[in-house]
Amino acid sequence: MTGSEPRTAPSAAPLTGPAAPCWVTLMTRDLETAQRFYAQVLGWSFRPGRLGSDFSVARRGEVPVAGFVTVSSAYRVAVAWMPYFSVDDADVAAARVRERSGTVAVGPLTLGKGRGVLASDRDGATFGLWERTPPSLSQPAPDDHAHAWLRLRTRNAFDAAIFYGEVLDWANGQPGCCDVAYEGDEVIVRCEGRPLARISSGAVESAVDPLVRPHWQVQFPVADVAETVAAARRHGGAVVEERGGLGGTEVTLRDPDGALFAVTDVRTPLDPGAR
Numbered sequence: 044m045t046g047s048e049p050r051t052a053p054s055a056a057p058l059t060g061p062a063a064p065c066w067v068t069l070m071t072r073d074l075e076t077a078q079r080f081y082a083q084v085l086g087w088s089f090r091p092g093r094l095g096s097d098f099s100v101a102r103r104g105e106v107p108v109a110g111f112v113t114v115s116s117a118y119r120v121a122v123a124w125m126p127y128f129s130v131d132d133a134d135v136a137a138a139r140v141r142e143r144s145g146t147v148a149v150g151p152l153t154l155g156k157g158r159g160v161l162a163s164d165r166d167g168a169t170f171g172l173w174e175r176t177p178p179s180l181s182q183p184a185p186d187d188h189a190h191a192w193l194r195l196r197t198r199n200a201f202d203a204a205i206f207y208g209e210v211l212d213w214a215n216g217q218p219g220c221c222d223v224a225y226e227g228d229e230v231i232v233r234c235e236g237r238p239l240a241r242i243s244s245g246a247v248e249s250a251v252d253p254l255v256r257p258h259w260q261v262q263f264p265v266a267d268v269a270e271t272v273a274a275a276r277r278h279g280g281a282v283v284e285e286r287g288g289l290g291g292t293e294v295t296l297r298d299p300d301g302a303l304f305a306v307t308d309v310r311t312p313l314d315p316g317a318r
Contacts, residue, residue, distance in 0.1 A: 063221055063234040065129040065173055067191050067261050068110040070122055071300050074099060077111055080298050083278045084271060085263060085306075108190040122302050124261040125161075126193050127171035128211055133158040136172045139210040140164075164206050166198045166257040192262040192307070193232075193240035196255075200244040204230040207242075260295070262305040268292045271306045 071077040074097070078089045081101060087108065092098025097113040114122060130136040133151035140147055140162045150160035151174070158174040197203040204223050208214055213221045213232070221234040230242040265271045272282060272294050279299035286293045291309040298304070 063129055064126050064191075064193050064239050066110060066127040066171075067108075068112055068125050068127065068171065069302055070112050070114045070125060071298075071302060072114055072122060073300055074111055074113045076299055077302075080275075080278050080280065084274045084280065084296075085265070103190065106190075121169070122300050123169065123258075124302055124304050125169055125171050126191075126259050126261060127159070127173045130172050130174055130211065133160050133172055133174035136160065136210060137162065140172075143206055143209060145206065145210070164197075164203065164257070166203065168195060168197060168203075168257040168259050170259055190263065192264065192309075194260045194262060194305075195240065195242045195257075196260060197242060197244065197257045200228065200230045200242040201225070203242050204232075258303075260303070260305055262293065262307050262309075265306045265308060268294055268306055268308050272296065 069077060069081075078099060078101075081087050082089065085103075087101040087103060089099045089101055089111070092100050092110065099111045100107050101109040101111060137147045137151055137160045140160075144165040146163045148161045148163065148169075150172075151158045152160070160172040161169065162172060163169045195203060204225075208223060211221065213223055221232055221239075224231045224233065228244050231238050232240040232242065268291075275296050275298075276282070281297045282294060283297050283303060284295040291307060293305055293307040293309060295303060295305045
């Protein structure tokens, strides 16, 4: 399937360091409908995955940018966008999750040429771990753009930073490792010196609204937010939340299957006004 011209905007360079965000995956109930929606909204094209008909890979031009998985027959998890973090040993990382009161839902499981884990932190935010066994789709393609920012909305940013820091071995002093910085009420995660994720306090574990519960939000930089939002509405999506500031605009959207994601014209998670 081939969509319209890409609406995604250039941003930072991809990462290969240990414990860096390395991939994002959409868990969906209807693969064909999801592919059609994101092709029209973000300009992606799709190719079948190597793991069977329940998998496909979204591409911007010739560059892989995201995985799509049919949850009805692949994994019994909620419809959602999920970030993956690169790890050297999936067994060790999964054990660290359990030791720190997180939950391992699936894995470590061999998938193609890598090993994956689906987990949630102690506040309920879901994420994935991927053991780097090259060549694999968890490794960024040879391209000069990153394709998504991450933001964790959680109960307490400082507690969450400790959890992920211990699980992923952030700030270990080794070359290429991810580091964290406390800035006001937020934590900024930098990998290879570049900001890739924000961790924000204030989420409520028992909230009915999924935007208020602890969760990882995947944010896609786009060239024109208004055009992207209009395309989402035309093709069955809905606007959930809009934020703006000096740095740009961020709009949270719901796709036709209910998965939440954000589009933004903010070029880095540290731009003024980014939410």
